[in-house]
Amino acid sequence: MEKYFFTKMSGAGNDFILFDSKINPKLELTTEKIAQICNRRTGIGADGVLVLEPAVEADFGMQYFNADGFSGSLCANGSRCSLLYAAENGLASGSRISFLFNSKQYSGEVFADRSVKFNLLPPTRINLNFKIKFAGQLVNASFADTGSPHVVVKIEDVLKNPADLKSGYSLIEDFPVFEIGKEIRYHKDFAPEGTNVNFVQVVDGMAKIRTYERGVEDETLSCGTGSVASAVVLFKNGLVNQPVKLSAKSGDQLVVDFKFDGQNFDDVSLTGPAKVVFNGEITI
Numbered sequence: 442m443e444k445y446f447f448t449k450m451s452g453a454g455n456d457f458i459l460f461d462s463k464i465n466p467k468l469e470l471t472t473e474k475i476a477q478i479c480n481r482r483t484g485i486g487a488d489g490v491l492v493l494e495p496a497v498e499a500d501f502g503m504q505y506f507n508a509d510g511f512s513g514s515l516c517a518n519g520s521r522c523s524l525l526y527a528a529e530n531g532l533a534s535g536s537r538i539s540f541l542f543n544s545k546q547y548s549g550e551v552f553a554d555r556s557v558k559f560n561l562l563p564p565t566r567i568n569l570n571f572k573i574k575f576a577g578q579l580v581n582a583s584f585a586d587t588g589s590p591h592v593v594v595k596i597e598d599v600l601k602n603p604a605d606l607k608s609g610y611s612l613i614e615d616f617p618v619f620e621i622g623k624e625i626r627y628h629k630d631f632a633p634e635g636t637n638v639n640f641v642q643v644v645d646g647m648a649k650i651r652t653y654e655r656g657v658e659d660e661t662l663s664c665g666t667g668s669v670a671s672a673v674v675l676f677k678n679g680l681v682n683q684p685v686k687l688s689a690k691s692g693d694q695l696v697v698d699f700k701f702d703g704q705n706f707d708d709v710s711l712t713g714p715a716k717v718v719f720n721g722e723i724t725i
Contacts, residue, residue, distance in 0.1 A: 442724050443467060448526060449485060449718040452518030452557075454662030454691025456718070458487045459526055462494040472510035474725050479508035485723060488657050491519050493526065493540075500533040502541040507656025515542065515588025517665025517711050521557040524549040525715045558712040559665070561587060563705065564673050575624045578603040582625075583674040587709075590636045591670035592625055597642065613642040613649045618660045622653025639667040643680050648672065648687045663689035665711050672697035673706060 445468060448459045458478060462468050470490065478484040489507050496502035503523050507513040523540065527533045528551040539548045549559040568584040573592075578600055583593045596616050601608040610616050622638040625631075638653045650671055652664035672685035684698035695713040699706045 443469070444722055444724045446720070446722045447485070448720050449487070450491075450522040450526065450715065451718050452522045452663065452665065452715045453689050453693035453695055453713045455516075455518035455664060456487045456662075457489050457491050457516075457519050457522050458485050459491040459493065459522065461526070461530070462492060468492070470506070474510070475506045476508065476510035478723060478725065479510075485721070488654070488661050489513060489516060489519060491516075491523055493523060493532065496541045499539040499541045499546055501527055505542070507654075509656050509658065511656060513656050514590070515561075515666055517559055517561060517588070517669060518663055518713075518715075519665075520547060521549065521559045521665065521711070521713065521715045524557050524559060525551055525555065525717075529717075555714070555716065556712055557715045558710050561666075561669060561709045561711065563707055563709055564670065566590075567673065567677070569674065569677060573625070573628065573630060575628065576600075576603070576621050583678070584636075585670040585673050587666040587669040587673070589666040590631070590634065591639055591667050592631070592636050593639045593641060593671045593674040594625075595642065596640050613640065613651060616640050616651065618651045618653055622660065623658070626653055626655050626658075637664065637667055639664070639671045641671050641675065643675065646681060646686070648675055648681060648685060650687050651690050660690065662691035663693060663695070663713075665695070665713075668695045669697050669709060669711055673699070673709075676701070 479487045492504040494502045505513045505516045564585045564587045566586040572579045573582045581598045596610040625638045635655045642649045652667040668687045675681045687695045699709040
């Protein structure tokens with residue numbers, strides 16, 4: 442039995458358990474242990490686990506694991522939480538903080554109000570307005586990889602009743618994110634890895650967004666890479682202006698900014714709230 446010290450953090454409602462390897466030199470986390478501590482009934486409860494470790498080429502290194510215990514692709518809200526932790530616990534000295542994830546270097550900045558800006562690599566594999574069959578109908582969808590793969594669907598394009606062309610959803614709050622998100626996440630078009638799924642609705646220039654996350658296998662209160670993917674898709678479709686403001690399920694606002702030269706995106710960033718929920722220790 443080992444005792445581990447952790448920090449529970451939230452990035453716009455996306456919550457994480459962070460372990461600092463400097464404080465936990467004997468840290469050993471198996472897939473089973475991670476799934477156990479992320480369980481909201483019998484563990485601490487979280488969407489994922491962050492492990493920070495020393496790095497030579499950057500201020501720190503980061504590992505990320507989904508709630509199912511398996512190593513995850515890039516998590517932007519988790520990255521923002523890690524940046525805040527690093528700034529407040531002496532892991533970085535300058536205003537620009539750098540870290541390594543999957544052998545790639547990322548950076549970010551923590552502002553005076555404790556909002557955190559995370560700089561992402563340019564999105565790849567952008568595919569706009571293709572058709573995919575789900576919920577008994579062919580629906581317009583788009584795709585972008587922002588470090589994690591994301592499908593983006595406008596809720597107005599989905600019919601409650603496939604036989605009734607006037608039965609589209611009008612409120613994102615009423616949309617069945619879990620049921621339809623799960624169907625698309627495991628859709629054969631995205632096999633074998635699967636995909637994350639974002640449902641969006643633009644209201645008065647702001648994008649409301651709800652996300653089904655693979656690895657969590659449920660809707661989360663916020664998704665950083667999903668917000669960036671949705672912002673890119675909506676911008677390219679001429680539905681929003683930059684910087685793109687998004688309202689997450691949690692009620693928090695995220696801002697996605699970038700440069701676009703007509704063909705390529707650059708200087709992509711995600712800014713929003715992050716906070717420490719509590720510190721604690723757990724015996725596993």
